[in-house]
Amino acid sequence: MKQFISALMDAHLPAPDGLQDGMAHTAGRRFDVYRNNVVHSLITALKVGFPTVTRLLGPENMNRVAGAFLRAHPPTDPRMMYYGAAFPAFLESHKQLDQMGYLADVARLELAIRQAYHAGDAPAMPSEHLAEIPPEALLQTKVHLAPAVQVIRSDWPVLDIWNDAQTAQSKAQDVLITRPAFDPIPQALPPGGATWILALMQGAKLGDALDAATTEAPQFDMGGPLTLLLLGGALVSLE
């Protein structure tokens, strides 16, 4: 099977010994059916999983990059929905793509959206629960976020690129992904917002998360990101 796999992944190698057509000729092109199936199906899985990276690279370049990736990082899990977790780092290390420095972050965003799509279900808590907390207790409260919540930090206007926007709103963008029903929604976060949400995800109290955010961005107001979380059905419970 080792020889079979090597020949599958490298079209320059001959077909393995002992394979024949019905007339006892050597297998020849018949083996190429398996080669094509393996390589084509994995490239297709990457194109489906990274549609914006595919658009930015163009289909021909994507075929080349995905082909190199699948040989360096063949899947280890039969669930194609999770294939490509190493693709962003692979893009980053690919020297020919240096002039597209944003590509790896776009891939990270697409991967996070896909993970949010398949994440576990968690019913959102009624928003009144937050209003019922006495103001003096609010900063001592911890919030539990839905498994679909993701935060992507980028030095590039990654959401504008993903949206195919004609003009970028800012140089760097942090992105929050929520999944109010079944479709993940990526939205830009204000300065400090990513730090605040990442602190909450690590179990920080609202007040401690606020301190971390204002250290990074003194004008930070948690009202905006909190509204994004509420509208995104991302608050599951309070503690």
Next chain:
Amino acid sequence: MQSEKPDFSPLPNTAGVGYKPQHFNDLIEHPGAVSWLEIHAENYMGDGGRPLAQLRQLRQDFAISVHGVGLSIGGETPLDPAHLARLKHLIGWLQPAIFSEHLAWSTHDGQFLNDLLPLPYTDTTLAHVCDHIDLVQEVLGQQMLLENPSSYLNFASSTWEEPAFLDEVARRTGCGLLLDVNNVFVSATNLGFSPEGYIDAYPTDKVREIHLGGHEVDKDDHDAPLLIDNHAALVADPVWTLLDYTLAATGPKPVLVEWDNDVPDWVVLEGEAAQAALALEGA
């Protein structure tokens, strides 16, 4: 540990289709000739979201068959215990009518190749396949079905004919068989044997489900026809004829139309299911 539930409640002897999410609304509103669905197990092994929500809704209206494409039953290396556990979880909550897998391999030493790859038919591979099926049936506590592959080549080392190999696997493990009639036609054309002769030699009494699908026509190095099982086309006319021949031997069985690539509008797929239902009426 054969389970308290010794067998699956059977699929109806009617037409089903491979479920594609783009057909969800059509299926609910206009199921037509389709009374059961088959899903690929691996697509429903996420934690939540729309795929699982749709499946929970569909199981209210349709009998479901779970078809695995990633267990690598025909592999040399042991089955992936994590994948087997995920399968057990899916089968546990979904309670499908049937679980089936392929006489093929796709994983070796932890590397997954995302295709159904061929194996030689020898006493050694027979023992591997039987061990793997024994383990699956023990973990699931239920019988599984094993499907014949579409073949593009032979192994010089094979010592068993495919129908006899499948019969022996079923005899040793107690598994049932899923007979893919398109695969029989594709393999027969590619390897130069008679498709009717294959059906005559096949243990038709062990068939619990039948598959149909489309193929494309190519040529090999010697300009001989090479059929590719691509699940991306209408079922070919000679495959419908072979279905009639098969049903005459098996009697009415659940018949599934698979269309996995270049998926057509619902009306086209439902039309294929209606033709399968017609063939079943004549059986």
